[in-house]
Amino acid sequence: MTKVLVLTQRSVREALRTPEALLPTLFIPLFFLVVNVGxxxxxxxxxxxxxxxxxxxxxFQLPSSLLLAASFxxxxxxxxxxxxxxxxxxxxxxxxxxxxxxFGRLGAEALKTTAIASxxxxxxxxxxxxxxxxxxxxxxxxxxxxxxxxxxxxxxxxIALKTRSAAATNSAGLIFFPLLFLTPSFVPRPLLTKPxxxxxxxxxxxxxxxxxxxxxxxxxxxxxxxxxxGVVAILGVVMVSLSVRSxxxxx
Amino acid sequence: MALAIxxxxxxxxxxxxxxxxxxxxxxxxxxxxxxxxxxxxPNGAGKSTTVRMLTTxxxxxxxxxxxxxxxxxxDPDTARQRIGVALQEAGLDVRQTGxxxxxxQARLFDMSREQAAARAEELLELVDLVESAxxxxxxxxxxxxxxxxxASALVHEPDVLFLDEPTTGLDPASRLTVWxxxxxxxxxxxxxxxxxxxxxxxxxxxxxxxxxxxxxxVGEGTPAELKAGLRQRHGLTYEPTLDEVxxxxxxxxxxxxxxxxxxxxx
Numbered sequence: 015m016t017k018v019l020v021l022t023q024r025s026v027r028e029a030l031r032t033p034e035a036l037l038p039t040l041f042i043p044l045f046f047l048v049v050n051v052g053x054x055x056x057x058x059x060x061x062x063x064x065x066x067x068x069x070x071x072x073x074f075q076l077p078s079s080l081l082l083a084a085s086f087x088x089x090x091x092x093x094x095x096x097x098x099x100x101x102x103x104x105x106x107x108x109x110x111x112x113x114x115x116x117f118g119r120l121g122a123e124a125l126k127t128t129a130i131a132s133x134x135x136x137x138x139x140x141x142x143x144x145x146x147x148x149x150x151x152x153x154x155x156x157x158x159x160x161x162x163x164x165x166x167x168x169x170x171x172x173i174a175l176k177t178r179s180a181a182a183t184n185s186a187g188l189i190f191f192p193l194l195f196l197t198p199s200f201v202p203r204p205l206l207t208k209p210x211x212x213x214x215x216x217x218x219x220x221x222x223x224x225x226x227x228x229x230x231x232x233x234x235x236x237x238x239x240x241x242x243x244g245v246v247a248i249l250g251v252v253m254v255s256l257s258v259r260s261x262x263x264x265x
Numbered sequence: 266m267a268l269a270i271x272x273x274x275x276x277x278x279x280x281x282x283x284x285x286x287x288x289x290x291x292x293x294x295x296x297x298x299x300x301x302x303x304x305x306x307p308n309g310a311g312k313s314t315t316v317r318m319l320t321t322x323x324x325x326x327x328x329x330x331x332x333x334x335x336x337x338x339x340d341p342d343t344a345r346q347r348i349g350v351a352l353q354e355a356g357l358d359v360r361q362t363g364x365x366x367x368x369x370q371a372r373l374f375d376m377s378r379e380q381a382a383a384r385a386e387e388l389l390e391l392v393d394l395v396e397s398a399x400x401x402x403x404x405x406x407x408x409x410x411x412x413x414x415x416a417s418a419l420v421h422e423p424d425v426l427f428l429d430e431p432t433t434g435l436d437p438a439s440r441l442t443v444w445x446x447x448x449x450x451x452x453x454x455x456x457x458x459x460x461x462x463x464x465x466x467x468x469x470x471x472x473x474x475x476x477x478x479x480x481x482x483v484g485e486g487t488p489a490e491l492k493a494g495l496r497q498r499h500g501l502t503y504e505p506t507l508d509e510v511x512x513x514x515x516x517x518x519x520x521x522x523x524x525x526x527x528x529x530x531x
Contacts, residue, residue, distance in 0.1 A: 016372070024365075028361075109345040
């Protein structure tokens, strides 16, 4: 456990010393939030749009932006740097459990996403967005966002370990776009066209987004929240297990 | 004397893009405790692959290896406790400071924060990096990086230190500094296994040498034995240099090895 913490601290330090990589993970999602709301808010006025539950369209869009903020997978890009620079071998030649190398980076990713997601919500509050489910809801929202960051970074780390290439890892990150856009990101699922609704139903990110949205727009809706957390838990176990397996077989 | 490294019939085979490759083909090694052992060979001869197998970084296809008395395949974690590793191209996290890097390494070897801080100070002094210890590694010169890499490989006072081309790319002054440090480390009782392409370096530093080519050992002995052997075999009337030994052992000509093996004068 100490080794995971030591490696997490190192990864946090690394992120803080690379502001040029850290700041876009805050500003790009905020940019998308502003643009999406700017384009569609007048179509969905809060007074006459039932799915907004009395809030403005920005509140509906906030989960998409949080998911985007959690999907940069920068932990994997730092891992590729370690592999290419030789530091990864230095770690592997030390008596460090392979799982600690994976969890150290994922721990830092969770902490970083917690900070970024909290900042995003705090920035959003003065613009009329409220977390309807209160402080517990806020905590659940941030935890779910951070958990998704761990899942997505786990996937990216898997690609990094398999390919050992920054270009391939970067390209793999683009999978987030279909994952994010084949969801009810602009309107709830029942309002999507049939093909989009089918795609969204099969997309696991849909359930995470719906859980986040319910936290923002409604009081705590436990079945919906549990479904979101369940999806993250299953994907997390799969991604982390595959990453650990991959690092153990790394030759 | 006890053996620090003992390898029997080491083989590494893997499938590359061009098909099956046998990078190491039955290498036997016996390195005694306290020795500085040089492992020479041209590029692609199997030096680094052998080092990676001995340091648990690569699986062994067949054969066996014991380092500091530990079977590296059966008990890699114990082996890692007893070895220090500085691989080709100093493997450092350049966003950290020198002190942070050495302390992190010490923490990974189960030292407390206080022990790690004290050990870092001691090692940074040993490699003469105290003044730049709190600067980011990104700004270090090549020689400083190599010395820091050495320091981080020594945090746990390893029984055996593996160095893969520790002076490649260094200027003569930095090379001399690294040589001095290696001699000091060896005097403290650490066995050193180093690969190098610099024959002068091997001649200066190593008690014994092995030459590998095409994945097999083609010569082994002290520098003096290897030179005397060549002198006898070829009836030479002068003392041959180590690069002549190398050329004879690998069946290469000077033209063919251009760019593969270099002789340097530090």
